[in-house]
Amino acid sequence: MHFASLLAALLQAxxxxxxxxxxxxxxxxxxxxxxxRTIPDDELLVMTLAGDRRVVIRLAPRYAPVxxxxxxxxxxxxxxxxxxxxxxxxxxxxxWGDVTEKKPLPxxxxxxxxxxxxxxxxxxxxxxxxxxxxxxxxxxxxxxxxVAGDGKGAWLTHCYAMVGVGRDxxxxxxxxxxxxxxxxxxxxxxxxxxxLVGRVxxxxxxxxxxxRGTGNMGFYAPGEAPTSILSVRLASELPAxxxxxxxxxxxxxxxxxxxxxxxxxxxPPFFTVPAGGADICNAMPPIRRAPAK
Amino acid sequence: MHFASLLAALLQAxxxxxxxxxxxxxxxxxxxxxxxRTIPDDELLVMTLAGDRRVVIRLAPRYAPVxxxxxxxxxxxxxxxxxxxxxxxxxxxxxWGDVTEKKPLPxxxxxxxxxxxxxxxxxxxxxxxxxxxxxxxxxxxxxxxxVAGDGKGAWLTHCYAMVGVGRDxxxxxxxxxxxxxxxxxxxxxxxxxxxLVGRVxxxxxxxxxxxRGTGNMGFYAPGEAPTSILSVRLASELPAxxxxxxxxxxxxxxxxxxxxxxxxxxxPPFFTVPAGGADICNAMPPIRRAPAK
Numbered sequence: 001m002h003f004a005s006l007l008a009a010l011l012q013a014x015x016x017x018x019x020x021x022x023x024x025x026x027x028x029x030x031x032x033x034x035x036x037r038t039i040p041d042d043e044l045l046v047m048t049l050a051g052d053r054r055v056v057i058r059l060a061p062r063y064a065p066v067x068x069x070x071x072x073x074x075x076x077x078x079x080x081x082x083x084x085x086x087x088x089x090x091x092x093x094x095x096w097g098d099v100t101e102k103k104p105l106p107x108x109x110x111x112x113x114x115x116x117x118x119x120x121x122x123x124x125x126x127x128x129x130x131x132x133x134x135x136x137x138x139x140x141x142x143x144x145x146x147v148a149g150d151g152k153g154a155w156l157t158h159c160y161a162m163v164g165v166g167r168d169x170x171x172x173x174x175x176x177x178x179x180x181x182x183x184x185x186x187x188x189x190x191x192x193x194x195x196l197v198g199r200v201x202x203x204x205x206x207x208x209x210x211x212r213g214t215g216n217m218g219f220y221a222p223g224e225a226p227t228s229i230l231s232v233r234l235a236s237e238l239p240a241x242x243x244x245x246x247x248x249x250x251x252x253x254x255x256x257x258x259x260x261x262x263x264x265x266x267x268p269p270f271f272t273v274p275a276g277g278a279d280i281c282n283a284m285p286p287i288r289r290a291p292a293k
Numbered sequence: 294m295h296f297a298s299l300l301a302a303l304l305q306a307x308x309x310x311x312x313x314x315x316x317x318x319x320x321x322x323x324x325x326x327x328x329x330r331t332i333p334d335d336e337l338l339v340m341t342l343a344g345d346r347r348v349v350i351r352l353a354p355r356y357a358p359v360x361x362x363x364x365x366x367x368x369x370x371x372x373x374x375x376x377x378x379x380x381x382x383x384x385x386x387x388x389w390g391d392v393t394e395k396k397p398l399p400x401x402x403x404x405x406x407x408x409x410x411x412x413x414x415x416x417x418x419x420x421x422x423x424x425x426x427x428x429x430x431x432x433x434x435x436x437x438x439x440v441a442g443d444g445k446g447a448w449l450t451h452c453y454a455m456v457g458v459g460r461d462x463x464x465x466x467x468x469x470x471x472x473x474x475x476x477x478x479x480x481x482x483x484x485x486x487x488x489l490v491g492r493v494x495x496x497x498x499x500x501x502x503x504x505r506g507t508g509n510m511g512f513y514a515p516g517e518a519p520t521s522i523l524s525v526r527l528a529s530e531l532p533a534x535x536x537x538x539x540x541x542x543x544x545x546x547x548x549x550x551x552x553x554x555x556x557x558x559x560x561p562p563f564f565t566v567p568a569g570g571a572d573i574c575n576a577m578p579p580i581r582r583a584p585a586k
Contacts, residue, residue, distance in 0.1 A: 133422070133571055170562060170563065193563070204383060205383045208501070208502075209381075212502055264426075268463065270486070271486050272463045273484075279426050
């Protein structure tokens with residue numbers, strides 16, 4: 001028996017008895033397979049726009065539980081079906097819901113939830129090297145959310161593709177029926193002033209490339225057609241075969257920390273001056289489609 | 294004679310003899326008329342896309358003189374006429390020029406200018422209250438550019454709508470034939486690594502709302518149509534009646550400083566928690582169309 005064949009036979013024989021060796025990361029900043037964690041089906045909201053454009057939102061129930069509970073009820077009541085994206089303001093937000101703001105809310109919706117703007121405790125497991133103008137600390141929660149904080153409270157940050165709740169003047173917090181996604185430079189001044197409820201993790205381009213509204217604040221003017229929303233569903237409501245299967249990269253490991261350092265210090269041959277820092281919105285946790293089983 | 298009529302008569306009589314009283318600003322952060330300065334015609338580049346979509350770029354010759362000289366020569370040679378926007382990467386850049394990269398450059402173009410990434414001296418006349426992760430200092434030059442610096446050198450910042458020069462790996466700096474505009478969150482890690490040559494001051498939405506390319510890095514894949522560039526001209530080359538007449542808001546005055554403070558501390562009734570700071574890309578100098586004479 002050749003040595004290679006012998007080795008293969010031994011390995012095969014040993015396979016059931018010992019755990020599979022993890023595939024090592026190619027570099028210190030690369031994930032291993034176990035770093036990818038599947039997002040639960042009831043934390044994914046699937047919005048289908050006219051033209052079969054699919055936008056998938058990861059919900060953040062840990063940060064805004066009452067608002068997210070409203071969103072789930074609105075989806076289950078099919079409240080957004082037939083609604084529209086009625087406001088697209090360049091370098092700011094795309095907003096959707098019921099443009100008339102007159103459609104009755106389903107039973108069980110809390111019309112004005114508590115201001116779920118700042119939670120406790122501050123649970124970031126990474127720390128950006130330098131502070132930004134908006135918070136003493138910023139980093140990533142273990143489950144892949146961008147967070148800022150002051151050592152006590154934590155809040156999600158208004159980065160590109162984050163989803164927030166449209167509201168009237170304070171103390172209104174908004175029910176969640178009217179939502180927006182950030183489609184420009186991060187409007188971090190909104191942090192702690194508005195409820196963030198999730199992040200577009202697939203299909204943000206279907207919102208960011210929509211025609212801008214020419215009305216006040218980017219609302220569509222008469223004659224400009226809003227984009228129709230065909231349906232909004234929790235992934236858990238969809239047939240299994242059509243559910244998005246998405247994974248976030250867990251942040252509670254040395255590989256992720258090395259990845260953050262890499263974002264802060266871009267490398268030659270393209271870069272000649274590493275910044276030595278980055279803002280949290282330039283270090284958004286990677287998301288991927290789950291590999292085929 | 295009534296007092297009001299008398300006053301009016303006196304004022305009228307006195308008018309030619311004394312300078313007109315400046316109209317006072319409505320609030321400490323509002324500009325007076327003299328704060329608006331007209332951008333010279335040879336510092337405006339007018340790009341017309343198919344469908345008569347006009348994009349106007351303010352050039353920054355103080356910061357990147359050799360590159361801007363190239364741009365002016367390219368425009369005068371009509372080099373970009375018939376070129377295209379061939380790359381649109383979501384949350385990053387829209388890029389245009391000659392997708393083949395084989396079209397010969399006009400005579401007099403410096404194919405690889407010096408790296409005009411950092412200039413001296415640092416000339417900001419405002420100072421953002423808090424530092425950001427990318428630079429010790431940031432603020433505005435008197436003539437309305439967003440700048441960062443370390444107390445010695447100054448550099449333009451990669452904010453939304455800023456225009457930079459596509460290049461190959463360092464030490465290439467790019468001729469300026471291939472340009473990009475930022476259409477997403479500010480990629481500030483590019484600061485000091487790439488030449489910024491201007492800012493889109495009108496019509497950025499014609500670039501930011503283009504369909505995203507599905508090829509690598511947002512290049513259009515086969516079957517995806519690039520957007521044709523009909524012409525690129527310096528405003529000074531256009532008939533006077535069709536020139537854009539744009540003005541920036543000068544930053545070297547107390548009113549602008551008060552405006553910056555307002556950007557850093559948003560006010561009730563919408564905002565309940567002022568940030569106490571802002572990053573330079575959320576305080577871009579206002580631009581307006583010159584009022585009709």
